[in-house]
Amino acid sequence: MTAPADLPTEFRTPRLLLRSPRPEDAAAQVRAIAESHAELRRWMVWAQEVQTPQQATENLTRAQAAYAKGENLRLLVWSADGRELIGSSGFHALDWRVPKAEIGYWIATPHTGQGYAQEVAAFLTDYGLNTLGFRRLEIRCDARNERSARIPRALGYVQDALLRNDDVAADDPGQLRDTLVFSRVQ
Template identity: 65%
Template structure:
């Protein structure tokens, strides 16, 4: 299967998800840096976050990968686009299967409000019904209980617990297990 045409934005009742733009760097940089205490235990990239110029470069590259259908990162905004809520999207896309993996993070100011579940649910439907994916995965550290609740609530199946397959994002001397959830069609 070749990659289908992909819209650059999606809407949920409360959120606007859209492909990244270089000019989003200020909002992304501020949200990441304000959220580092919550992100660093789980995200390798949060250990040494980009400066503003690096964030702009990262978003420019993400936009290029989106246009090429290699990775579909979406920034998550409130409905009117005035406040960044977080980021999500499809990683590890393999159009020949076709499959992808949903990842997500929510800025600390917006956690505990159901945004990650709303986004992951919308992306699951979008992936299955619009992109034609046959398998969608959500992976997380087994110690990240908040993240693991999302695929469970969305009806994903726990396919595996990969024992000692990764190191902790914030401590390379500590081995971690990875939970692999999936939904298939």
Template identity: 65%
Template sequence: MTFSMPTISGELRTARLWLRPPRVEDAEALQAAIEASLPELKRWMPWAHQPSTLAQRREYVAASLARFQEGTELTYLIWASDGETLLGNSSLHHLNWLVPKGEMGYWVATPHTGQGYAQEAAQALTSMALDTLGLRRLEIRCDARNERSARIPRQLGYVQDALFRNDAVAADNPLQLRDTLVFSRVQ
């Protein structure tokens, strides 16, 4: 079986957003957005519990760019359409181009939550993944307690495939197990 990598868009635009891969010069804005959002991010994201320096954020950006170019993970920073305000981050990860399938994750900086940015970004990435990249399955997984995150796939026409009980350690309490919701869109 031969495999060819699809052409991957370097940027996406919506009515209010500009999604593009991170650049080295974005590390400071990304670090500031994460630091401003740590209390909320720590509830849901295990990586938010690890302190990071600006140098480590630059390393993350460089690694994200390498994975983007390899097609193994497609990270997009979510900017306001004018490119002035970093709103969050979204990615297509756990990509398997042979199936082809992947998983989407997202977060929005706390000062910008509740304005529909995560849903708008998720819609743009869903369309790109299914229509342009040719994925046959795209998943969104989240902690079952994270109602705001779970609302997004439901509003975008994803189907809840599963509730995995005691599936992972809770991000906000390593002594507690969490349940995981799994949503999918298929072609």
């Protein structure tokens, strides 16, 4: 199996617009990451420094190309009216041979605690299993990130593993961390 040639670039959930990245989203991405930096840097290796507009443009250009090729289906999470960037999600670590993917997500700090990450993950789970035909979806998170781990549990994912000393802490490469692996299969 390969990535669908006609993969949509926009989706809607009850409260959100999910859209594939565009370079012109750079200012919104810089703003969302900057206002969330203290929280994001604890969990995300890529968030150790605040992005510059140039870095964001380059990042989004690469993400747009990867989406078009079906290599990484990153989606920016916007308010329903498309005016405010709320976060990012999508299908990562794709293997179309199985087919399988990993759902990742982050929500900008001003929007956390409102159920947006769970809404997005629920949509992607349904779409991935029932439309794209994934046979396996994973959600992985740092074992210390209880807020993130609640989402797959709430969506009926099974915890497959606790990978001990699996990675270094995003904000302190001198510290090892454990990774939780959750899955839904068909």
